[in-house]
Amino acid sequence: MVKKERLVKNITAKSEDFSRWYTEVIRKAELADYAPIKGMMVIRPYGYAVWENIQKLMDKRIKETGHENAYFPMFIPESLLEKEAEHLEGFSPEVAWVTHGGNDELEERLAVRPTSEAIIGSMYSKWIKSYRDLPVLINQWANIVRWEKVTRPFLRTTEFLWQEGHTAHATAEEGQAETLKILDLYREFAETELAIPVISGEKTEKEKFAGAEMTYCIEALMTDGKALQMGTSHDLGQHFSKVFNIRFEDQDQQLQYAWQTSWGVSTRLVGAVVMAHGDDSGLRFPPRIAPLQVVIVPITIGEDWKETVLPVAQNTARILSEAGVRVKLDDREGFTPGWKFSEWEMRGVPLRLEIGPRDVKNHKTLAVRRDTREKQPLSLDNLAPQVQSLLDKIQQNLFDQALQFREDNTHEVEDYEEFKSVIEERRGFIKTFWCGGSECENRIKEETMATIRVVLMEADRTEASGSCICCGEQGRKQVYFARAY
């Protein structure tokens, strides 16, 4: 008999075909389904629960750093969107326009927001008059529409959900500090809650946000060796305040333009979790954001399992639930335990508890970790702390595995030829130096499809300078290259 390596067999193995694995697991695990409009998806309850967990944990951090939530209109008059030239140029190819209200053509077209700097800037100009009005620290949870050519569930959809912070400050230094504070908040969030290690740094001129002075971002490596941008924080300088006339009078009675920032993370993070942690058997959710942290599978053997096993399973579910664990008792009849094991593994539940006649007799439950498939009996006495401790270990292990993967797939290369072959054959990050010239950046992108994901900030550099991987000139920009989503 052939040993079954793959315990889940209704999805394509990730190692065989990553793209197919990704879309299949998202649909079969019921995270999302395609809507009948190009590039649009329905986020199903199991997927939406992940987003809700992300929201809850992110919202807490946003508020703890002094920001408040508000809500702005989803339509932006064309005249407002046009004000910042670079902003318009960057976004106009992907803006959806409302041209009619009912049967009447509108006097002025309305953009469905591709991002809200313009509408929020126009409001800030009304609200900000004095240095005493600053800083303004507002966040909004909203939907966004960008008419993308190529779409993929969660990673790039025509409509997506996100949070966008928009702040205004009295000085350039304050604005920059805010930008970096949020960048670090995002990094900490990705690592703590999503168990995804990220590198952070600056974007190049070519990759920065349309209208920003400087864009910072966090980037992670997915298990197929491609990079994913997971969050951005923009220092807008006075670009928008000058065109939206956001002015205040300072303590010296001088009129000044405000210094602004904007920053966001989106439902893309759900896709990041799928791609960073998933394996051949399906999803592996980090416990802190898993829709279900524990699934209890009763072993339905014997005539009297409903009288013996089931009550113990129900009681166990109740105890865990009361302890704050997101737990489900899968007491469906007509599915064998083995079927349920595979199903919940595919759907990424971090921990499974099996309770059968043997366990009831021994006052134990068999715990099976999704991340390692390791099995261990736990006493039913004082179960909640044991489960919590296992969930913590799983969270940590997923992070450690992802970090190990990134380290194994971050390459340093001798020359451009090696660069090309590494990108082509091994993927992953290449950590190297760049002269700062757009010719080299463009040439590398054309020839290898790799882009500069981040330019490391001073404090993160491991060497002060080196020669550009492309032209050989001395450069002070230490960068990470990768092919990206």
Next chain:
RNA sequence: CGGGGAGUAGCGCAGCCUGGUAGCGCGCCUGCUUUGGGAGCAGGAGAUCGUCGGUUCAAAUCCGGCCUCCCCGACCA
């Protein structure tokens, strides 16, 4: 947006070339036997063949438009 592939039951597919009563596997429903890693047998339900139009006595099948998905590029969170 360019190049390629695809859309037939909830899922995966055959049928199309050569027009003539829509099929298979899994899943679903019922019953019995099972149940500690995706159970077995028997019976049953489920499809306006992506959509709109054309050709024809007759279209899943031939022709055209459109929509959606997948892969590879150009563009982007």
